[in-house]
Amino acid sequence: MHVAIPLYPRFTALDAVGPYTVLAFAPGFTVTFVAGQAGPVPDDHGTLRIAATASYADLPAPDVIVVPGGSGTFDALADEALVAWIRQAxxxxxWTTSVCSGSLLLGAAGLLDGLPATSHWAVLDELKKYGAExxxxRVVTSGKIVTGAGxxxxxxxxxxxxxxxxxxxxxxxxxxxxxYDPQPPFDSGxxxxxxxxxxxxxxSLLP
Amino acid sequence: MHVAIPLYPRFTALDAVGPYTVLAFAPGFTVTFVAGQAGPVPDDHGTLRIAATASYADLPAPDVIVVPGGSGTFDALADEALVAWIRQAxxxxxWTTSVCSGSLLLGAAGLLDGLPATSHWAVLDELKKYGAExxxxRVVTSGKIVTGAGxxxxxxxxxxxxxxxxxxxxxxxxxxxxxYDPQPPFDSGxxxxxxxxxxxxxxSLLP
Known part of the structure; x- marks a missing residue:
């Protein structure tokens, strides 16, 4: 099962690395980070760079896509190469999946019209712009589309x-x-x- | 507060990126990934590379260190530059902290003798080699040393x-x-x- 995770400037690192870690440990799964072009992509704090090892053109038909969110999502909505790749892939x-505000990118690709979906609590209502409910x-499954919260x-x-x-x-x-036996020290999530x-x-913590 | 996270070949990405994400969002915290030399460092699956932006020599006295674990920990125990940097830092x-098998590196640096500490369940007993209990x-605090489980x-x-x-x-x-309102779909962590x-x-999933 080939999983592709697109990276764009100011993605949130854990959005990508959480699912990556789960799926990379799974037997028979391979995960590739993709971007407009191969090379390091900076996260929302600008202090972490993960290397994309393939371009969108290199990987047109993965079995699974995981679209992360982040402060950069709103700029990424105007990234036609990314949105077209999501639509085509x-x-x-x-499975077509997202984490956090990544679901807005699924929406922009026209994939959520009339479907239930989730996102980070701060942008959940933005999904309505794309016809989503x-x-x-925490996790919303609608056919082969699976969206995660923040x-x-x-x-x-x-x-x-x-x-x-x-x-x-x-x-x-x-x-x-x-x-993964989570024990948050506070009840504030x-x-x-x-x-x-x-x-x-x-x-106020948003970079 | 300046946080340094050392990366070494075959670290586990979530070990580093989980704490990174928490601390990078915190007001007044800056996180830097360090390594023997600046440049991309491959994780345990070989499919993710995070860029170290500083060498150990560049960052001798951070306020906090977070030492990740991974399949590469056992090789890293013989990395004298890393172990010496941990000891000196x-x-x-x-605060001096670790995640997963990263605590073995704290042990190798001589920091855990006589102290309680934790690690990934698969290597927990290895801590005894370093005089630790x-x-x-999930999280063990002993003075300024904080170790996390897997x-x-x-x-x-x-x-x-x-x-x-x-x-x-x-x-x-x-x-x-x-x-962070975790809702694991299974009770198996x-x-x-x-x-x-x-x-x-x-x-058997270990890469």
Whole structure:
């Protein structure tokens, strides 16, 4: 199963690396980072660079795509090469997935019209612009399209996908390998229970 | 607060990028990836490369170090430049931390003698070689040394650290930004409850 993860300037690193780690450990999966052209792509903080090793043209028909989000998503919506690649790749994929604001890119590619989808809580309503029905859930599956909520939700999204792709036992073995037995020291990860002040404080962290 | 994350060949990407994402979003924190020399460093699957932007010599006295683990840890134990940098940096740090098998590198640097520490479940007992007391917990704090369990535990470790460094409200705001409200689709992340067969299956995934 060939997985392609497109990188664009100011993506959020964990959006890409969470699903990458889950799927790269899965038997029979290969993951390739792609971009407009091969080379290092800077993240939203500008301090991390992950190398894309292929261009969109090099990889027109992967089995799975995982589109990350980030502060750069809004600029990326105008990146016609990226949006066209998503649209075209989707015709061939077994699964088309996103993390965080990456779902807006699926929307811009015309893939979410009339479908339920999720995104980072801060941009969830933006999905309506693309005809999608915003759903405040961790992972939303709609046929072969699987969208995840913000940043860290990519890990849950990828384990859900892997369970569907390779069966529960394989997904469980990857979960044990990456010791995904989360124990957040605080209960503060959901916008459903956050105060307005905390949401504003969180948004102020955006680079 | 200047955070340095050393990268070495065959590190596990999420070990580094989990804590990176938490700390890079925190106000007043800057994170730099370092290595023997600046340049891209390949992870354990060989398919992801993160660029180190500084050498160990460039960054002798960061405020925080986060040492990742990975399949490459055992080779890295013989990397004298890395181990010497950890030992020397520790003299100046406010916090010295690790994720997964990265704690073995803290041990090799002589920092864990007589102290409780954790690691990935598969190598936890190896800590005894360095005089440490292996503890099967998600995050273990011993003075200024904070060790995390396997791979994904780096997110919990970094939030714990951030709570200590900048206060709970800041850590909570970062947690909300990265929507860390984990909902694993399976209950399979802990070696404490895994069957022997599942542990063997998980270990077979090691690249």
């Amino acid at each position: 989707h015709e061939h994929t077994r 915003p759903v405040s859930e 940043v860290s939700a990519g890990i849950d999204m990828a384990l859900t996908l892997l369970g569907q792709a390779s069966g529960e036992e394989t997904a469980r073995s990857v979960q044990l390998m990456i010791e 959901s916008a459903k229970t956050a105060s307005q002040a905390m949401m504003e404080r969180a948004l | 520790h003299e100046h740090t406010r 292996p503890v099967s917990e 791979v994904s535990a780096g997110i919990d470790m970094a939030l714990t650290l951030l709570g200590q460094a900048s206060g709970e409200e800041t850590a909570r705001s970062v947690q909300l930004m990265i929507e 802990s070696a404490k409850t895994a069957s022997q067969a599942m542990m063997e299956r998980a270990l």
